[in-house]
Amino acid sequence: MDDESNELTSTLLDEAVKFHGHLGPFLILGLKAGLYANKVLGKDYFKTRVIVETEPKPPYSCLIDGLQITTGCTMGKGNIIIKNGDPALIRFIKGDKVIEMKLKKEIIRDLEDMRVKEDSERKSFEIMRR
Numbered sequence: 001m002d003d004e005s006n007e008l009t010s011t012l013l014d015e016a017v018k019f020h021g022h023l024g025p026f027l028i029l030g031l032k033a034g035l036y037a038n039k040v041l042g043k044d045y046f047k048t049r050v051i052v053e054t055e056p057k058p059p060y061s062c063l064i065d066g067l068q069i070t071t072g073c074t075m076g077k078g079n080i081i082i083k084n085g086d087p088a089l090i091r092f093i094k095g096d097k098v099i100e101m102k103l104k105k106e107i108i109r110d111l112e113d114m115r116v117k118e119d120s121e122r123k124s125f126e127i128m129r130r
Helices: 010-020 025-041 062-071 105-112 117-129
Strands: 048-054 080-084 089-094 097-102
Touching: 010 025, 010 062, 025 048, 025 062, 025 089, 025 097, 025 117, 048 062, 062 080, 062 089
Parallel strands: 048 080
Antiparallel strands: 048 089, 089 097
């Protein structure tokens, strides 16, 4: 994987699915959010911190894996913090710069309506194309 890339490549997607265990829309959302933050803030495995407010269970918590993969912030290093709360509120912090992202309610409703694996994968590909 090219660490300098800010694009969701097939290699990055393959690595994310291998790490997470399956393809899902919340994984994709985490990947895309992390890639955007890297583009704006500059990727730095140690100086970047991520605070995620989300439901502490799948599918919402799946975005955490995408964030870890793209930002390099990990539970082990302690530079990603998970708080129980809003289904998807993410803060990226690097120095005095902060980016805050919140998933729109209509997208959350749309994703909550998924019931089968095929629908989950279809939604994942739709999100990748956005």
